[in-house]
Amino acid sequence: MQTVRVNLGPRSYDIALTSTDPAGFAAFARRAAPKAKLALVVTDANVISHASTVASGLQSVGIHSQTAVVPAGEASKSVARLEALYDALAELPADRGTLVVAVGGGVVGDLGGFAAATYNRGLPLLMVPTTLLAMVDSSVGGKTGVNHPKGKNLIGSFHQPAGVWIDTAYLASLPDREFRSGLAEVVKYGVIQDPEFFEYLEANAAAILARRPDTLVHIVARSCRLKADVVEQDEREETGLRAILNYGHTFAHGYETVGGYGAWLHGEAVAAGMVGESRLAERLGRIPVAVTDRQVRLLTAFGLPIAGKPEWATEALIDVMRRDKKSQAGKLRFVLPTRLGHVELVDGVSEDLVREVLRT
Ligand SMILES: NC(=O)c1ccc[n+]([C@@H]2O[C@H](COP(=O)([O-])OP(=O)(O)OC[C@H]3O[C@@H](n4cnc5c(N)ncnc54)[C@H](O)[C@@H]3O)[C@@H](O)[C@H]2O)c1
Ligand SMILES: [Zn+2]
Structure with a gap:
């Protein structure tokens, strides 16, 4: 496993990278969110299988999770989908320590990330990018947000994740x-x-x-x-x-x-x-x-x-x-x-x- 450290003072975090150690995720998640007992896994319809691997990993370290699935595609970066995530978090019920885990491409990362940035004034966020774009770009840097009919990414905020887990094996299913x-x-x-x-x-x-x-x-x-x-x-x-x-x-x-x-x-x-x-x-x-x-x-x-x-x-x-x-x-x-x-x-x-x- 390789690690890239993002140094941002109190908001510093690790990006862990592997192609051979899927089981390492559980320990990484635990380290990134030492106190979490509950999680909301946010994913899209094309990567549900990756999300369920992630959910099992969380369970193995005592983090019980629910999964919210949004339709694949840019249209899911909407206030309506965001509201549904707030509902799912309220139902868990989420508290300050509840983890949001975004498993998917940039759409899921931006949407799930913004839910984490805003619910209860901020929840810890774990990014598990599954597209190459999300691995090299959208999951690094803390920008989160959704679209407004008047413009892309108009509603958003900076919210650095607690950690980013990159398993390049996930790319095997990504369309060419x-x-x-x-x-x-x-x-x-x-x-x-x-x-x-x-x-x-x-x-x-x-x-x-x-x-x-x-x-x-x-x-x-x-x-x-x-x-x-x-x-x-x-x-x-x-x-x-x-x-x-x-x-x-x-x-x-x-x-x-x-x-x-x-x-x-x-x-x-x-x-x-x-x-x-x-x-x-x-x-x-x-x-x-x-x-x-x-x-x-x-x-x-x-x-x-x-x-x-x-x-x-x-x-x-x-x-x-x-x-x-x-x-x-x-x-x-x-x-x-x-x-x-x-x-x-x-x-x-x-x-x-x-x-x-x-x-x-
Ligand atoms: N926050 C940032 O800094 C930042 C930076 C760049 C882009 N973005 C945002 O990222 C979004 C684009 O991200 P994207 O290109 O990842 O698009 P995406 O999230 O829509 O994913 C592209 C497609 O690939 C599918 N997919 C994802 N992972 C897969 C896998 N492993 N196997 C099979 N299918 C898979 C998805 O379901 C989707 O259909 C845009 O909304 C853009 O605004 C954000
Ligand atoms: Zn770009």
């Missing part, structure tokens, strides 16, 4: 497209923070796609460490550092909105978004073309898109970017590479330059 989509965020960490990790991904692309257990544990552990490094320095998105995690995401937001949520998975939009933003950096003279080319090759090897669909209108994409929370007073703002492994926040990028990139 979801798996590849999660790889986009993994590539992102290489570009923004770690050139050696990027090289590792290039050299091991085949093993990664074959989901070799040791390789998966390595890339997930490294991704968690890199995200934790950022979160430790900017826990609540106040210093601006956390913004580097948005590399590729301004373009991605355009693709997701114009394509309609659901046309592309998030990671697919991020893959094409990174290439677009890297081309912007090229045109601004910040990087040589080779830096983009390497991303294009790696993302292509992972079966990810490297450009938006031709039918997505340039002006519509620009319009979304203009409204992006990172933009200010009509000028576009991007996180751009200065070399492989380093990015900077760049203000005042002209719309014409973005247009040019979108049209090539």
Whole structure:
């Protein structure tokens, strides 16, 4: 078992990673929540079997649990589902020591996490991510929340978990497209923070796609460490550092909105978004073309898109970017590479330059 420690003072916690020791979960849960006697396991319909393994593990260390199953998909990140979780917690009945255990992808993590953040002014939370995206991104960093009809993640809070248990064996049942989509965020960490990790991904692309257990544990552990490094320095998105995690995401937001949520998975939009933003950096003279080319090759090897669909209108994409929370007073703002492994926040990028990139 490997451990990644997230250092946040009194809110510090461990991310435990394994591919071979499923039984280690029970002891990990006990350590993370020494006093818990009761738990609510939150899961979705596609991962019930993983949730029941988790529930047995909890039982073996004296934590009795109920399971709340939500339908799979983004629509479950709703106030209505949240309310149902509050009902389930009230019925248990939950007290301050009751554990919420989120077993699933980012949807279950964000929803269950927000229930834990708010019920009884905060319950301990254990994350058991089952998608690659959740393992490398959403379960690290403490952001929780649900959607509002007016916007994604509009209702939310920061709530750090008591622990994160990652068993990469859970990925065996993950559909190929979801798996590849999660790889986009993994590539992102290489570009923004770690050139050696990027090289590792290039050299091991085949093993990664074959989901070799040791390789998966390595890339997930490294991704968690890199995200934790950022979160430790900017826990609540106040210093601006956390913004580097948005590399590729301004373009991605355009693709997701114009394509309609659901046309592309998030990671697919991020893959094409990174290439677009890297081309912007090229045109601004910040990087040589080779830096983009390497991303294009790696993302292509992972079966990810490297450009938006031709039918997505340039002006519509620009319009979304203009409204992006990172933009200010009509000028576009991007996180751009200065070399492989380093990015900077760049203000005042002209719309014409973005247009040019979108049209090539
Ligand atoms: N909190 C954060 O910091 C943060 C960061 C990034 C994304 N997110 C959120 O995460 C969500 C997306 O997460 P996601 O990509 O994990 O999507 P998801 O939770 O919808 O899971 C994707 C699909 O895979 C299925 N699934 C999950 N694990 C499986 C497994 N092991 N085997 C088979 N099927 C499995 C799910 O049922 C679902 O159908 C979005 O709502 C996004 O806003 C949050
Ligand atoms: Zn993302």
